[in-house]
Amino acid sequence: xxxxxxxxxxxxxxxxxxxxFKAGAQRRSVRAAAVAERSRVSVSRPAxxxxxxxxxxxxxxxxxxxxxxxxxxxxxxxxxxxxxxxAAVRAVVDLLPMIDVVPDDPFxxxxxxxxxxxxxxxxxxxxGEKLPSGxxxxxxxxxxxxxxxxxxxxxxxxxxxxxxxxxxYEPGLLxxxxxxxxxxxxxxxxxxxxxxxxxxxxxxxxxxxxxxxxSIVHPAKFIMIGSGNPAEGELRPxxxxxxxxxxxxxxxxxxxxxVQLVMDxxxxxxxxxxxxEAARPAQEALTKxxxxxxxxxxxxxxxxxxxxxISELCSKLDVDGLRGDIVINRAAKSLVxxxxxxxxxxxxxxxxxxxxLNHRLRKDPLDPIDTGxxxxxxxxxxxxxxxxxxxxxxxxxMEEAQKKAKAAAANAPxxxxxGQKAGxxxxxxxxxxx
Numbered sequence: 554x555x556x557x558x559x560x561x562x563x564x565x566x567x568x569x570x571x572x573x574f575k576a577g578a579q580r581r582s583v584r585a586a587a588v589a590e591r592s593r594v595s596v597s598r599p600a601x602x603x604x605x606x607x608x609x610x611x612x613x614x615x616x617x618x619x620x621x622x623x624x625x626x627x628x629x630x631x632x633x634x635x636x637x638x639x640a641a642v643r644a645v646v647d648l649l650p651m652i653d654v655v656p657d658d659p660f661x662x663x664x665x666x667x668x669x670x671x672x673x674x675x676x677x678x679x680x681g682e683k684l685p686s687g688x689x690x691x692x693x694x695x696x697x698x699x700x701x702x703x704x705x706x707x708x709x710x711x712x713x714x715x716x717x718x719x720x721x722y723e724p725g726l727l728x729x730x731x732x733x734x735x736x737x738x739x740x741x742x743x744x745x746x747x748x749x750x751x752x753x754x755x756x757x758x759x760x761x762x763x764x765x766x767x768s769i770v771h772p773a774k775f776i777m778i779g780s781g782n783p784a785e786g787e788l789r790p791x792x793x794x795x796x797x798x799x800x801x802x803x804x805x806x807x808x809x810x811x812v813q814l815v816m817d818x819x820x821x822x823x824x825x826x827x828x829x830e831a832a833r834p835a836q837e838a839l840t841k842x843x844x845x846x847x848x849x850x851x852x853x854x855x856x857x858x859x860x861x862x863i864s865e866l867c868s869k870l871d872v873d874g875l876r877g878d879i880v881i882n883r884a885a886k887s888l889v890x891x892x893x894x895x896x897x898x899x900x901x902x903x904x905x906x907x908x909x910l911n912h913r914l915r916k917d918p919l920d921p922i923d924t925g926x927x928x929x930x931x932x933x934x935x936x937x938x939x940x941x942x943x944x945x946x947x948x949x950x951m952e953e954a955q956k957k958a959k960a961a962a963a964n965a966p967x968x969x970x971x972g973q974k975a976g977x978x979x980x981x982x983x984x985x986x987x
Contacts, residue, residue: 598825601643603641607814608814616645618887625883626798626876627796632782654689655686662731692730692731698742705727707724708723731771735776737777754773758772790915799908846891852890859898872913885902910924914928
């Protein structure tokens with residue numbers, strides 16, 4: 554019995570050491586990836602200026618609306634290769650303001666807002682400690698296709714937890730994206746389970762990691778942006794619905810815009826600093842406009858009649874859930890704030906309704922009309938007075954024709970052979986053929 558107990562103890566020790574070794578290997582791989590990422594970022598040049606991107610107005614508007622109100626829920630950009638999807642996403646970061654952070658904190662914790670503080674900083678804040686403050690650019694974190702769940706969510710150091718009894722957490726990409734942007738290129742090729750994890754954190758604003766009975770919760774408030782080529786695969790409807798806005802981009806056809814974009818890109822590759830300096834005034838003006846829009850957003854109002862119209866539209870289009878209603882309200886308010894006004898109007902809703910709903914409709918492969926056009930057509934049928942008048946007139950004429958047909962059928966004499974009972978079959982009708 555004693556020998557059996559010793560053998561069980563040895564097995565338990567070996568198992569614990571094996572788990573600790575595995576956790577250490579995972580932790581070292583995470584650290585190596587983080588070092589590689591930091592070194593890659595440190596030598597990278599500035600992003601192509603946002604104001605120099607030609608065309609693609611709907612994509613640029615969707616990105617700016619999320620900058621004004623991150624609660625919109627991110628953007629899904631789908632389109633052909635080489636249409637500027639990734640360039641636009643990387644460029645929008647330069648329009649975001651500097652943020653106050655606690656230095657050397659892996660969660661980009663705010664020194665004053667407890668809602669976006671990491672676990673350690675939050676404990677110091679609750680103990681009454683005056684936290685140091687520093688400035689940093691709004692982070693942009695790119696999620697690679699080959700990322701694992703541990704790399705995204707982070708991992709717990711089991712070895713340290715067993716030996717020292719403390720929660721040692723290696724932050725993942727979600728921690729680094731806190732208070733910034735998380736960009737997933739080729740999101741339609743990413744594993745559905747990983748997309749679910751990221752979208753859950755984006756919606757809830759927190760990330761929970763549980764390993765071997767140890768749990769860590771930290772803030773993960775970020776703008777989720779995904780891009781992809783629809784020719785390489787589609788996202789599941791459940792995942793599509795989790796993105797606030799969705800836009801489809803196509804290759805530029807305007808020759809002047811194409812030439813200007815090509816010249817700017819060549820100038821950017823030859824002399825980045827010169828092009829950035831030339832674009833600085835427009836970049837600063839747009840940054841100022843977005844900052845003012847963020848400050849003005851709380852003052853924007855929307856009438857009850859327009860809110861009823863939004864809900865009626867979603868109901869007519871058979872949109873599942875209420876996310877569509879909420880996003881249209883938020884996007885319309887952000888557009889009004891961007892344009893320097895304080896009251897939402899009907900044209901404001903018309904401008905954003907397609908990007909809010911086109912990815913939420915059920916797709917019929919036999920329907921020649923795409924979902925975006927269907928949304929716009931339904932909205933016009935509900936709001937254009939001329940279309941409403943024509944449809945009412947057509948409906949009235951159809952009702953009158955039906956009434957006349959019923960009256961004529963009721964007044965028509967019934968001819969039946971002599972002695973035949975009512976309702977009896979009278980034979981085949983006489984078509985006049987011999």
